[in-house]
Amino acid sequence: MPTAIGQEDVRNYTNAILNILDDAHDERARLDDFQKAILNVLDDSNDERARYDDFQKAILNLLEDFDIEKIKIGKTNREMAREIVEREQAEVAMREAKAIADAANRELEAFSYSVAHDLRAPVRAIDGFSQMLEEDCGSRLNDEGRRVLKVIRDNTHKMGTLIDDLLDYSRLGRQDISRARVDMEALAKEVLSELLGQAAGRALSTSVGPLPPTRGDRTMLRQVWTNLLGNALKFSQGRDPARISVEGHLSNGEAVYIVRDNGAGFDMKYVHKLFGVFQRLHRQDEFEGTGVGLAIVSRVVGRHGGRVRAEGRLGEGSFFEFILPGQDASTQGGAP
Amino acid sequence: MTISGSVDIVLVEDSPHDAELMIRALTKHKLANNLLHLKDGEEALRHLFGKETSVPRIVFLDLKLPKVDGIEVLRKLKEDPRTRTIPVVVLTSSRENQDVAECYRLGVNSYIVKPVEFESFVKAIGELGLYWMVLNQPPTAAAVA
Numbered sequence: 001m002p003t004a005i006g007q008e009d010v011r012n013y014t015n016a017i018l019n020i021l022d023d024a025h026d027e028r029a030r031l032d033d034f035q036k037a038i039l040n041v042l043d044d045s046n047d048e049r050a051r052y053d054d055f056q057k058a059i060l061n062l063l064e065d066f067d068i069e070k071i072k073i074g075k076t077n078r079e080m081a082r083e084i085v086e087r088e089q090a091e092v093a094m095r096e097a098k099a100i101a102d103a104a105n106r107e108l109e110a111f112s113y114s115v116a117h118d119l120r121a122p123v124r125a126i127d128g129f130s131q132m133l134e135e136d137c138g139s140r141l142n143d144e145g146r147r148v149l150k151v152i153r154d155n156t157h158k159m160g161t162l163i164d165d166l167l168d169y170s171r172l173g174r175q176d177i178s179r180a181r182v183d184m185e186a187l188a189k190e191v192l193s194e195l196l197g198q199a200a201g202r203a204l205s206t207s208v209g210p211l212p213p214t215r216g217d218r219t220m221l222r223q224v225w226t227n228l229l230g231n232a233l234k235f236s237q238g239r240d241p242a243r244i245s246v247e248g249h250l251s252n253g254e255a256v257y258i259v260r261d262n263g264a265g266f267d268m269k270y271v272h273k274l275f276g277v278f279q280r281l282h283r284q285d286e287f288e289g290t291g292v293g294l295a296i297v298s299r300v301v302g303r304h305g306g307r308v309r310a311e312g313r314l315g316e317g318s319f320f321e322f323i324l325p326g327q328d329a330s331t332q333g334g335a336p
Numbered sequence: 337m338t339i340s341g342s343v344d345i346v347l348v349e350d351s352p353h354d355a356e357l358m359i360r361a362l363t364k365h366k367l368a369n370n371l372l373h374l375k376d377g378e379e380a381l382r383h384l385f386g387k388e389t390s391v392p393r394i395v396f397l398d399l400k401l402p403k404v405d406g407i408e409v410l411r412k413l414k415e416d417p418r419t420r421t422i423p424v425v426v427l428t429s430s431r432e433n434q435d436v437a438e439c440y441r442l443g444v445n446s447y448i449v450k451p452v453e454f455e456s457f458v459k460a461i462g463e464l465g466l467y468w469m470v471l472n473q474p475p476t477a478a479a480v481a
Contacts, residue, residue: 121429124357124451125353125357157452161452164452171431
């Protein structure tokens with residue numbers, strides 16, 4: 001018996017088919033989406049791939065750069081090694097040069113030692129024996145004989161002074177400088193009054209103003225005052241009255257000391273020669289001297305880290321100024 | 337120099353001219369009566385360490401001497417208890433600081449730089465001689481022993 005298919009059944013069937021078709025359509029859309037998603041992922045992966053390639057290239061570049069750097073570093077290392085060798089060689093050369101300089105210094109010391117001993121002794125003998133001649137046989141000499149003898153003795157004295165001055169000068173270059181507070185005003189007054197004792201009978205007007213103290217070697221600084229004030233007295237001989245003044249002040253932390261006189265002065269044309277050893281700007285028959293005094297002044301002031309300056313006018317007087325560094329600066333690096 | 341009995345001054349000096357000047361300077365101050373002049377360091381040591389030697393009041397010692405130099409003579413004298421109390425005055429031309437320092441380190445009694453000028457020399461020697469021969473009181477033999 002044939003089954004009768006009802007209208008209801010057909011409707012249900014049709015609905016089911018429509019549902020299935022609907023589902024298939026959805027499925028298709030999902031599939032499309034999925035495909036799109038996959039394509040997108042593939043796209044991204046391509047980008048990733050490109051980025052990865054770039055990255056790899058960058059790393060390769062870096063490795064290349066690194067190799068170049070390595071070569072450079074190797075070169076620098078070799079250069080440094082060479083420089084070290086060169087420096088070592090330079091150091092050896094410097095040590096050798098220092099040894100030579102030290103030896104030369106020792107030789108110089110030995111030289112001044114023998115100057116001290118070997119030159120002074122015969123000068124003393126000449127002076128002593130000419131005085132013995134004068135004492136023992138003076139009555140048998142005529143005036144000319146006595147004059148000649150006096151010339152011998154005067155020159156011997158000069159030579160003795162010269163040797164002693166030179167030794168002083170050379171010793172000042174080698175001797176260590178002691179650093180202590182020095183009352184410059186008291187020192188200048190002390191030296192001046194000593195010198196005035198030897199200049200009795202002269203018409204003199206002297207003044208020592210307030211002077212700033214300093215740090216330095218008292219014995220050496222005493223020599224500076226002795227030479228400057230001694231010169232002022234010597235070159236103002238014949239002035240009535242001779243005026244000698246000492247002044248001082250602080251300027252920018254430096255101590256300035258000035259010695260002025262109204263003596264013979266000097267021509268500024270020759271000022272550059274003034275502080276040289278054996279340099280004299282006056283004839284022996286005008287003023288005696290060995291030409292070492294101002295060289296000593298310049299050396300002592302220089303060794304104290306200071307400077308010295310002079311001005312003069314022929315026939316009117318001289319002006320000597322020495323400047324010592326401030327107390328703080330002068331204590332640095334100095335021997336204790 | 338004739339030595340009769342005791343010696344007051346021992347002069348150790350190799351330069352005959354310096355010695356003559358020295359003796360003349362001492363004579364001027366009437367101090368050279370009992371003076372013995374020795375001409376090198378070896379002679380000085382032989383004399384001063386001799387058994388028969390009387391202790392001098394003063395030794396004037398030059399530094400630059402043949403054979404044994406003055407510093408060595410000074411060292412030997414000041415090292416030995418028998419000679420340590422003899423006053424030693426170094427008389428030299430050297431004004432080198434190292435010499436002065438070394439002599440004082442060894443115990444020198446005085447260090448004099450001989451003046452170049454004879455008049456100053458005579459004056460210095462006179463003062464020295466008077467000081468050591470007249471003013472200075474030496475230790476007695478008992479005190480030394």
